[in-house]
Amino acid sequence: MLQIYNTLSRSKQAFKPIEPGKVKMYVCGMTVYDFCHIGHARVMIVFDMVVRWLRASGYEVVYVRNITDIDDKIINRAVENGEPISALTQRFIDAMHADSDELGLMHPDHEPRATDYIAQMQGMIGRLIEKELAYQGEDGDVNFAVRLFPEYGRLSGKSLDELNAGERVAVGGGKRDPLDFVLWKSAKAEEPADTRWKSPWGEGRPGWHIECSAMSCDLLGEHFDIHGGGADLQFPHHENEIAQSEGALYGQDHKASDQPFVNYWMHNGHIRVNEEKMSKSLGNFFLIRDVLKNFDPEVLRFFMLRAHYRSPINYSDAQLEEARSGLVRLYTALAQVPLSDKAVDPHSPWAKRFADAMNDDFNTPEAIAALFDLASEVNRAQGDEKTLLANTLKGLAGALNFLQRDPTVFLQEGSRGNDAGLSAAAIEEQIAARVAAKQAKDFAKADLIRKTLLEQGIVLEDKPGGLTEWRRS
16 A cells, blocks of 8 residues: 655555545646746656656546746746736746656646636635634735644644744734735735736735645645645745645634645655755756756656655766666666567566555655666566566556666667767767778777777677677766
8 A cells, every 4th residue: 555754744654545546636836937947857756756656556646736927036037027927927837848848747637827816815815814814914915813723833843933934924014923924915016017916905916825725725625635845845835825725614723633634745855966955045056958958858857766755865967977877777678678568567576566665655766776676687587588577677667757768769869968979870880890890800909999989988789690789888
């Protein structure tokens, strides 16, 4: 049975969907005012993996990932550029989709934009005001009264007095308490017309937190299975989501024993660069599109999933090169073996080991370790057994979106952006020269050609029948 680490309970729990055989999952997506970086890539890759495994396990999955298309940063960037909000956000939504497609990721089933759900957000805010969990301050903002919701702090595991307002929660003059957070932001006179909507509380726009509650409840219902996102969203964003969602549903008397907003909370770990958390303020972040100029998308996915999704990852080109070497080893095991798309026998010991790893809170490092061990068996096997094992390797890896390309094509492509590398035609010319040297019994020259190619990152493998295959190291 699948076990998921639930941030809310701080423990692994057996996964039991609300509706048998069906899973409803919401993941916090991107704020679209710039290109996506590798921190965004990790969120996309991790929850793409989760959805793939749930579906491979027989579940019908509804996957929702939102788009924040109204936000202070978006407004500031649009004003700086002198362009409408919608033009800015659409440009970066298109860029995000292009990055995701190049990474080979599935599209969510629903990708709601905040600006399409203003009415639902206002409805939820109205319910919170009716239940006296929200109030309008002197500055016109509508705020959630955190201390009136006794269960606040369950997700972060801290008492109210220990908690801070959070880096994205500005403490304004209209708040009764520093912990209170904005549900509806009153429009400022200098802000463009396309950043405000009419409401019972005056013109303005939604706060950041309320959008996810409104969109998830509208698309998945007021009680759903999984809510995911980066670890940095645990507090205050997800803490606030729980408070406003359960507050709107149940009011001030809500208890943890009542029906929760979400059953399982999942958070992926941070990306670190030189052992520091990646952030724009430190200037140590990398755009997805820049990384993919030099590394194959499958290499980036493999790099991300070699680590457990909850663990931090230290990013570097050296780590990506190591990931590429690992993929080369796996693809090498599949080279020159007849491959098919036939389903893997679920009773195979390899399939069981792989499934046991994935069912242990999506333990991709252990699942990938099983793939490496299986690749070693493929290399040792002969005949029909080799074919069977190789196809098992390809089939199991497919659950993680690996090893689905032609092995020879992958092995001969090498790293992207390596303009100084030998072309395929130049390599074939050297192989032909080596064959001619061997035929002339000039073995010293043949050995020199092999050595020279190896120094340039080209590995030659002599096969029966006088054939020579090559790959990039």
